[in-house]
Structures are given as structure tokens and as C-alpha cells.
Amino acid sequence: MTRFDSIRPYYDSEVNEALKSSLHHPMMKAIMEFTFPEVEEEVWKEQLSKINSIREFQVTCVYQSLQRILERSSEGLTTSGFEKLAPNTSYLYISNHRDIILDTSLLNVALYDHGLVMTASAIGDNLVQKDFLLKLSKLNRNFLVQRGLSPRELLQSSKLMSEYIYHLLAEENRSVWIAQREGRTKDGNDATHPGVLKMLGMASDEKRGMDFFKKLKIVPVSISYEYDPTDALKMPQLLAHSKDEVYIKEKNEDFITLMSGIIGQKKGIHIHIGDVLDSEYEKIIAETDNNNKQVQALAQVIDDSILQSYKLWPTNFIAYDILYKTDRFTHLYDEKERQIFERRLEMRIDVDNDTMREGFLAMYANPVVNKLKYTNDL
Template identity: 75%
Template sequence: MSKFDHIRPFYDSEVNEAICSVVHHPMMKALMSFTFPDVEEEVWANQLRKTHSKRDFQINFIYNAIQQVLQKSSDGLTTSGFEKLDKHTPYLFISNHRDIILDTSLINVSLYDHGLIMTASAIGDNLVQKAFLHVLSRLNRNFLVQRSLSPRELLQSSKLMSEYICQLLTRENRSVWIAQREGRTKDGNDMTQQGVLKMLAMGSDEENLMDYFKKIKIVPVSISYEYDPTDMLKMPRLMAEANDEVYIKEKNEDFMTLISGIMGQKKHIHIHVGDILDKELDVIKEENDNQNKQIQALAQVIDDSILTTYKLWPTNYIAYDLLNDTNRFANHYTEKEKNLFERRLEMRIDIENKVMREGFLAMYANPVVNKMKYENAV
């Protein structure tokens, strides 16, 4: 027994048995029928039964599933910055978080296409309550972030997770993906939660925290979707917050968001890999001897990287202009693009509701606002 057993992905020795246990599950059938629409069920089922490693499962099945998602629900994925990475080096990718499944899946597709080490990825246990999804996540090299814990349990869970992440990076030569915050951003403001960095810091065996963060090679990543496929689903929470109400999730809300994110229209998608944090950590170390201040400074460095390299789309500029009743960025979009976005707005929300309209537009406009804070960034 390993102390990581309740959070880790399957070992390769467990993969075949896990696959065989779900090969006839209706959700596996739906996933494979979507992935291989012209292939007989017995053919893909036999291939699954012959699979004995997470890598083979990811490359032969999940990779193809993501290609189908891109083909059916996007105008394509572009990337930049991956060429800076070394093929044999594991990295800690810290990225902004927009979509439950796709953020990490698309990054792994890009890593594979560039011949780089794919990631083990953090996923909230609230997203894998269904037994099939739990098995699928473990096959896909996800490790569990435990939610809804008491403060004491949360501390123990954070220590365990930081230790596991450290083991992956320093002993197993495995890259790791983690979001810069708990949960997806609902308002388009991408900010690194210091709590995430404090959790990572628990795994440090260095005298100075910045030496540890240097050792595990942090790479900030920005991912942007031209259309957020779950934009409408984020409205109830934004409305509740605007009315100072406590938001309570619907029973199947996480699952519906997961499906909508995968199948909803995204148009263009871009992933940018930032520079590996190095000299910035030396500066933080020199300027701050207080650990909390170091964490604060590191969060800012990650934010700076993500916000300045975030790819802005016509939808972002259109939303900014509509929200502020201006045509400041009119040269960044066409009249047709503006009409399409306005039609989407009308179809997805009640535009007579001022709070809802402003919340929806702000979700798309905030990346522009954030980028404007950096001199000459726009």
C-alpha cells in the first residue's frame, strides 16, 4: 500500500484490469463511438482489451477523442512557446483555468505533438463522483484534489498532494499540470491563488523556498478560447454573487459543465507556454526573506506571464466595446464577427437583465482590461 493510493492514477500494472472493467460501460461506448465513428464496436473494444499502459490509452484513444472534439467544436488549436522546452525534462505547468477537461487535455495533446513529457494532472474529486469518470480519470493520469474537507483534513490533504507532486517531478520524471486557482475562473480574471503555491511549498526540502521552486521548473501557461462553451452556465453563480446570495450548485451541474465544455462551440483556441521561471525567483529570493511575501511575489510573476501572453480574440475586443459603449477596438474585429457575437449574447442570456448582460460581457472583456494594465501590451 502507498500513502498516495487514494489520490494517484493507476499504475500501468492496473491499467488493463481497469479498462476491462469499463469496456462495456454505456459512457465508454459513447466516448468510443464519438472518437471512432466509422469503427465497429468489437474492433475498438478489442483494442482496449489489449491496452496495458496509461500512455497507450492516452495516445491511442484519448488523443483521438480530443482531435474529434477539435474538429467538431472548434476552428482549430494553435500553440506557441513549446519549442523552448526540453524533451527529457519534467516541468510544473501552472495555467489559467477555463474548462474542466479541455485545458489539461489540449496541453497534453500539444506536449505529445512536440515530443515532450505529458503531464499528470490535478482534478477535483467533485468532478469524478461517477464511478466511470473516476476510472477514466485515473487511466488518463489524473490525480485527485480532495474537496469539501474540514480545515484539519485540508491541511493533511494539501501536504500529501504537495509530496506527491514533488515525487512526480523529482523522482518519476513526470511533468505536472495544475490550475493557478481552485476551480475555473467565472469572470475572465485569471489570477493565481496564493493557496495553490502554499500547497506546492509544503513539498519543499530546500532551506529557501525559491530554490525549491527553481528545482521543480515552473512554467506558466495561458490558454484562451475565442468562445467559452460554458459561458452561459457561469451566469447563475455570477447572478447570485451580484445579489449577495450563497450559490448552491445543482445536483449534476459539474457533469453538465464537463459535457458542455467538451461539445460546445469554442471557435479558435490558443495555448502559450511561458518562459521557465528562473531569474525571477533569484530576484524574489534577494528581495524577500519572508515566505509569505515570497509566495505573494511569485503569484504576481505567474500572473504577469499568463496575462501578458494571453491570446486575445475578436470576441474579447467586441465584448469590451459593447460593455463600455465604445468602438475603441473596432479595428480588431469585423462587423460580421460583431453581429455573430451579439446574436450569441441574445441567444444565451436575457439581455434585458443588466446584471446578466454586464456579467456575460465582462467575462470576455476582462482579459482585454487585464492586458491593458501592462504597458504597450495591447
């Protein structure tokens, strides 16, 4: 088991010591005062020092923090499709990725509420450079995706992660969450990167790759936010890409984005669970015996599920109508909602910059564009 030590979360036997060493950290104090404002510091410190498992920490602390975040920054979380999942069963959730922390955290809230196995979740090691954040992520059952590696190191790291994910699913009966691509979607176009699937397949000893994927019990997940609290923060990177420039992050940019996503206003949030992939594999095998084409076909199956089930909000329809200068979806929002969205646009970006304006609008409009590929009945 020591081969996973560089990426794994804490074992339960390590939780108590990690919590005790974090009791006096100012960020732990801020988290606990935000979550339990009516509880005295000595009381929550004593309660934390008695916790001995990740599940206990998640249920007594993390879950409560997320409820407070939902109260303060949204109109609540809605869900659909969770009835398809069986209790005491591990699944590999592959989802679109909009928010660094909340995508996976809110999925776990919904899994807990439905009495289902919660996930171990992938997180980039660039996001947990600070010692406290690394401890907190390991306490919340995150495992590390190593970034900034050479090609040779990347190959070794990918194989290790693949083996760890399969170990969790097959040996520990632990569900796993992983994003469909590296990094968050910046332009609203959710697409599964075949490289993610190739990484997952590295642990396979099956003659047919699709037989291995079937064992993973893959579940496509779509998560949508009515307002993306980090929408304006994504603009500099989109601008750089529009000029074919390499985008270099500012110092602490990841942390600022992380915090903005957590506390910023989101309004509506919805998570949809797609069907567990099953019969799709035989269809893919029947169509081609080329491994690369099979992986691409599987990525398309996941995309089809995510894009079709993505919940659209008034903000998406408003952005579409503004961007494409139509009134096609005016029946799906009212004038007040449009005014609020236009005001947000004016306040958060330079609307005289056409690239920035179009990028901001496209971020919200593209989910509509993508859904129209499947149906005109919106």
C-alpha cells in the first residue's frame, strides 16, 4: 500500500493527529466560526480532537460547512437521477468541472443525503501547496493529481493514479470522482478529454479495454450553476488564448478562484446523475476494434449524457439571446432576470472589449448551443 502514499488521503488512523495539529490554525478557526458561529472555540476544538475517521469529519464538519455555504451563496441545491444508484456500491463519477471545490463537495452532499457511498476525489496538487490546505484535502478524502511533470514523470504518475482509482473502486468499495478533463471548463463547452480515459485504462489487464471500463461502473454527472461566481476571473485566460498567448497565472490566483467559487453568489445549482454506462461498451466494440477510436467513442458517450442532462437556467438563455441577437428564448426568462444579468455583465467585465464580452456571454450561452445539438425542444 505504501506505493500510494504520495497521492492518497489520510487513513482513518491518521485523522485524529492531523486534526489536532490543525486546531490552532487561523483558517481552521475561520472555517469553524463560519460553520458553527454559536459554538464556543473551546467546545469545537474539543469536539474536533475526538474525531477519528474521515467519514466522521465529513459528516460532522464538512457537510455542515457546505450547508452554510449553500444558505449564504445560493438558492439551494437540486438533484435528479440519484435513484438509479444502488446503496453500498462504488461508482466512478466522471463530471463536467465548473468549480474547484464545490463540484465534488456538493456531489458528496447529495450522495450522503441519498444514503449512497461518498467519493474519494481527485484534486490538483497545485491547489494544495499550503500545508493546511493539503491536510484539509486529505481529511476530506481527496487524492492528488500531480501537475507540472516531465513526460516520463507524467506517465509514471498517471499509471499510479490509475492503479489507485481502481484499487479504491474494486478493493475498498469506495466511489471516485474525477473531472472529465484537466482544469475547469472556462468557455462553457464541456467535453471529456480522451487522455483522462486513457489514464484510467492504464490499470487494465483485460484483453479488451472496454471490458475494463465496464468494471469501473462509470456514471456521467452534469453539474450546473445559474451564476458562475468565477466567471470574470476566467476572462484573462480566455483573452490570452484568443491572442495565441501562453497564459501565466498570477501568484495565489488558484486560491483566490477557489475562495470566490465557495463564497460567491451562485443562485441555482443542479446535479444530475446519468445512467450507469453498460450496454454502450458492446456497441463501441462492435463499431471498431481500434483502441484509440474506442476511447474516443466512450468520451463521446459521456459527453452525450452530460450535455443532454445539463440543467439550463435563465442566465443561459439570456446570454444566448444577447450573443446571437435573437429573441428565441424570451419565454424562458423575464425582463427583470435579463436586467440583472446585463448589469452583472457591465459590472464584471469591460463590455467595450468585444473579445471579453463575447467570451463572457459564450460561457453562459454554450450549454444552450450544445443542448440544441440534441433537441430543439427546450
